[in-house]
Amino acid sequence: MSLTTAPKPRHPKGLYVLFLTEMWERFAYYLLAGILFLYLLDNKTGGKGLDEKHAADITGTFLALIWLPMFIGGMIADRYLGYIRSVFIGGTFLAAGYFGLIFPGDVALYISLGLIVIGNGFFKPNISTLLGNIYNKEELKPLKDNAYNIFYMGINTGSLLCNFAAAYLRNKYGWGYAFGAAGVGMVIGLINLAANLKHVKAGDVRKPPQKEDMTLGQICLYVFVPGIVAAIIGYTLPGLLFHTTLMGTPASDAFVFACIPIIGFFISIWVKARKEDKRGIGALLYIFAVSVIFWSLYYQNFTAYTLWTEQHTDRTITSPVMEKGADWMGLLQQVNTTPRPVDSLDAHMVAIRDAHGEIIKTQGPDPYFHNIPRSDWPPSGQNVKLANAELFQSIGPFFIVTLTPLLVALFTFLRRRGKEPTTPAKFGIALFLSGLSSLVMFFAVLSVASIYQQKVSPGWLWGTYFVITAAEVFLSPMGLSLVSKLAPHRLTALLMGGWFLTMSLGSKVAGLMTSSWDKFPDKRVFFLIWFVAGVVGSVLIFSRIRSLNGIVREKTGEA
DSSP states (O other): OOOOOOOOOOOOHHHHHHHHHHHHHHHHHHHHHHHHHHHHHOOSSSSOOOOHHHHHHHHHHHHHHTTTTHHHHHHHIIIIIOHHHHHHHHHHHHHHHHHHTTSOSHHHHHHHHHHHHHHHHHHHHHHHHHHHHHTTSTTTGGGHHHHHHHHHHHHHHHHHHHHHHHHHHHHHTOHHHHHHHHHHHHHHHHHHHHHTGGGTGGGOOOOOOOTTSOOHHHHIIIIIHHHHHHHHHHHHHHHHHHSSOSSSSHHHHHHHHHHHHHHHHHHHHHHHSOHHHHHHHHHHHHHHHHHHHHHHHHGGGGTHHHHHHHHHBOOBOOOHHHHHHHHHTTOEEEEOOOOEEEEOBOTTSOBOBOTTSOBOEEEESOGGGGGSOGGGOOOTTOOEEEEOGGGGGGHHHHHHHHHHHHHHHHHHHHHHTTOOOOHHHHHHHHHHHHHHHHHHHHHHHHTSSOTTTSOBOTHHHHHHHHHHHHHHHHHHHHHHHHHHHHSOGGGHHHHHHHHHHHHHHHHHHHHHHHHTGGGOSSHHHHHHHHHHHHHHHHHHHHTTHHHHHHHHHHHHSOO
């Protein structure tokens, strides 16, 4: 009698359809995220010309709000619309928002950012849920973690390419063309999904709500109405009572206050859950809370690290071949020492203001030369070509695309020997690595006599992005996978929205810290705070590792 072995399961085509859809959506989103702060700061080529505090506040608030409505978008999909329809609705809002940024004026800016926030709330949790549902088939379950890793490569392929498009278009044609490219990318993603629907329909499966679940009306009454009221209170009350703000700006206070009812809503899900669901939901909420620390560190990329790149990093291209190629592709900006009106800065590169709070102007070279010794300046009128600041944000996605296959292979190698870290352990490792990424920047400050008199090597940014990217590979796709494993099926998209809420809170914390950038003349202190935060997060995970492993094993049969 001959024995035959069952064929090894293969990834279905739906994975690659969703991979490409997500790639183009992330191309659009990260293009905007990479240049929004720079656009708000720019006062030379058609940007908004805001100061660092207000630009960081708007950027941090947008990056926070972009993740905030995902739980409601997920719940509406769970209960009413289904996941595919919700993805198309979200994608349409996103495209409209990106194209809207082409138009000048503050009204167009805020309406467009609002459309993007709404669109992301429908798109992001539901495309991730679609993927998880496809892999709920018994024969595909062992491939779920790897599927999310591959899916995550799609995210980062898009975010790798977008910054080159953004640099080229804003250098050659202006900010509007860069924003328009984001809209085009989103449309391409939707066309790809529409053309391949047959491969993803298997994931559009909903479970009926249970009696303990809130209805949409109840959520509006108990979550959104209190959230709106809390936001209004946060916006007005601190100023009335204390004649100041709690978080730096009224908008930040409003955001923090509005989050309180939403956080309470997720806690209520755990409180009301059935016994068989309670442990899984509780484990997710604990991991969500600690993950806020990771995302606070990660979103320094779009705020503090962007400032560091713009102000303190040597962005000259040393290789003539690379300079010629980058210049031919339109990826270099030109600066010179010809005097022009610029902001007056003190010894710590903080803008000097008059009695009315207005920045005092003076005649001087391009601000890039503020912390370059005068002896190293080029002759007056001679241009120096620099890499655009947003190009450095492609370093992280580059490492994601290159590191993910290596780490997946490593995990596979360790799994076969029974030594692969458990999913909760990967979270703990990620938190520790994220802290180390800030320690790299601590040493970057020490690498020169004074960052206010000398530029710092870009190698330090490569180092910190390498470490935070390794952390990201350990944590981010595992978060998506863990929600798919531990959440009750009828609440998967809702709790997927809860996972993205951690990104919302983390990005807001990052923005708040960057708003205080000028209050840290010794930047070592700024980066040391984040190092300690990462270590504390790691300790919080490993302090409960046995319990978390047990819950995952109970729900999935493996940790």
